[in-house]
Amino acid sequence: MNPSDRLRDLCGTTIAKLADPGLRDRVHQVRVRLDAPLKIAVAGAVSSGKSTLVNALLGLPVAPVDAGECTRVVTQYEYGPDDGRVEVECEDGRTVVTRLAPGHRLPADLGVPIDLVRRVRVHLASEALRAITVVDTPGMNTTTVENERAARRMLFGTDQDDDHAQALIYVLRYVQAFDDTTLAEFRGLTEACGMTCVNTLAVLSQIDRRGDEDDPWPTARRLAVKAYADLRASVFDVVPVIGLLAETAGTGALGPAELDGLAALAALDAADLEFLLLDLDDLADSPDSPLAPEVARRLIRHLHRYGLRTAITHSAEDPEALRQTLLDKSGFGVGARTGTVAGGIAHFARRADQLKALAAITQLRRVSRAPAFGSDLAVLDGLAAELDETKPIAAGLHGLRIFAAVEAVARGQLVLAEDMQNELFQLARSDDPAEQLGVPAPEVPEAARRATERWRARAMIERGRVGGQRARDVLGVLEDLAAPPVLQTQAPIFLPVAPAPVDGDAVRRLLASPLVPAEDRQALAHLIAGADGAAQVGIAAGPPDVAAYAAALSARFRSLSHFLPFTADRRAAESVSDSYAHLAVTAVQKGSPHVG
Ligand SMILES: Nc1nc2c(ncn2[C@@H]2O[C@H](COP(=O)(O)OP(=O)(O)OP(=O)(O)O)[C@@H](O)[C@H]2O)c(=O)[nH]1
Ligand SMILES: [Mg+2]
Secondary structure, eight states: OOHHHHHHHHHHHHHHHOOOHHHHHHHHHHHHHHHSOEEEEEEEBTTSSHHHHHHHHHTSOOSOSSOTTOOOSOEEEEEOSSTTEEEEEETTSOEEEEEOBTTTBOOSOOSSOGGGEEEEEEEEOOGGGTTEEEEEOOOBOGGGGGSHHHHHHHHHSSOOGGGOOSEEEEEEEOOSSOOHHHHHHHHHHHHHTTOOTTSEEEEEEOGGGGOSSSOOHHHHHHHHHHHHHHHTTTOSEEEEOOHHHHHHHHHTOOOHHHHHHHHHHHTSOHHHHHHHHHSHHHHHHOTTOOSOHHHHHHHHHHHHHHHHHHHHHHOOSOHHHHHHHHHHHHTOOSTTOTTSHHHHHHHHHHTHHHHHHHHHHHHHHHHHTSOOOTHHHHHHHHHHHHTSTTSHHHHTOGGGHHHHHHHHHHTTSSOOOHHHHHHHHHHHHOSOHHHHHTSOGGGHHHHHHHHHHHHHHHHHHTTTSHHHHHHHHHHHHHHHHHSOSSOOOOSSOSOOOOOOOOOHHHHHHHHHOTTSOHHHHHHHHHHHHOSSHHHHTTOOOOHHHHHHHHHHHHHHHHHHHHHOSSHHHHHHHHHHHHHHHHHHHHHHHHHSTTOO
């Protein structure tokens, strides 16, 4: 059973035993959130580009951009079949229902004075929101962050811990380097809101704004690397982006008039064009401009200078090609490409169950410390005991082991020499074993084996302390990587189990998909190469173990099939799940005394 299922059970049994309705409701809410999409908050300084990025993510121009000083309310975009329904939650507990304005825009007037609004919830029937809920937050005046409650209210519209986002995208204005105050404030904020390096992505926004280079990307990439070095204990990655171009491409913001305007600019003499672009105001106001002022303003608003140049030089007459070019140049990324915003979202999506389980554990621990009376005291003690680090629920969050170690380094609980620190951060940054270890794929087992020696020594030295536990967690991950990909079938001490039929195309399809986690890809490699049932599940054991492993893997690919976005991938995962199910049945029959 995985940690999420165990947590659901634990919530169920705890609710059944609790007498206090208030406590029962809190536990119930924890269970509800385990089944809801992963909630990601987008936060950062005033005008850093948060709402622009949210629109790019949603593919809709729904979040108000440039709405004066800041967008002052917390706005949550969540999946709902009643597309465009807006629920305005007020401070006094009332909820006022309204709808999005035409073109999927949040209305300027919510029907409630803004000071009385606690949070706005927007329902969208968008596929992107089936897996995640996105929260756009007001620009942060960092000095208010000192107060934990203020920070939480700012981020989530409520200071109740139970309503937390489970992941954070932090938008940072593009700067050369971070001073100590910025860093300290950033860490203070993430800690106050229960965020760690597992669930925080930093985004360097508006990288086109420097304006002193024709192509801002080389510098931006360099600065992202530098920023990651500053922030790596608090974030899993720092990615640069031109949110404006991602928004423009994603929301289809350029209409026929703007496309005509671009063509008119492209027809200009190169020197004249360069002169017009020097000061963007000229584009709208100068008598030399070939554009109507309102078209010029829309082009500036949606593309700005670098985007305009790009659109003029790269666009043929084809609007779809232009959209694609803008998306490419935005650096937003597609699929799971690491180092991009899209890659960061994919990182969250792959770990959604684990991140939600982690948040649920934190919330339940808090519930277990709540004031209680009578029999509830013992129930809460029992709850706390189940959540102990050594019990299966917390211990089962394997995918997060590396991140727990990074956390320990950040807190000074695990002290590492520079080279081992780098090794750890590299392990955290990717989930492709070759990238994690920085060697070509065939050398992974050997590199991992060498690393285990260092980590085993560290675990021994720190034995009995938190740091030792975390070093052992890393060791466990490295040992998994060091295990040879396919176990040689050894002396026939086990009853062999016949191999299950496997659809090779399905396996290859999933192996090629970046959305399939590394450990599942390893399982697939066993499945396709294994000469018998045991090798197909990657173990050397008899029928009962093969049956158990095969059943677990069948369930795992079944659940993966629900999450994959492409139909063909989903079918492939189902086919793989069927192969494992077949194997489980064969192995059970083999193990039964009545057969063969
Ligand atoms: N050139 C450029 N401008 C951008 C980019 N992203 C956002 N902007 C502009 O920056 C301004 C602020 O963007 P918003 O998305 O409203 O920023 P925000 O962080 O939501 O602002 P508040 O909610 O007011 O704190 C707008 O004029 C955007 O068009 C970008 O990548 N490049
Ligand atoms: Mg905003």
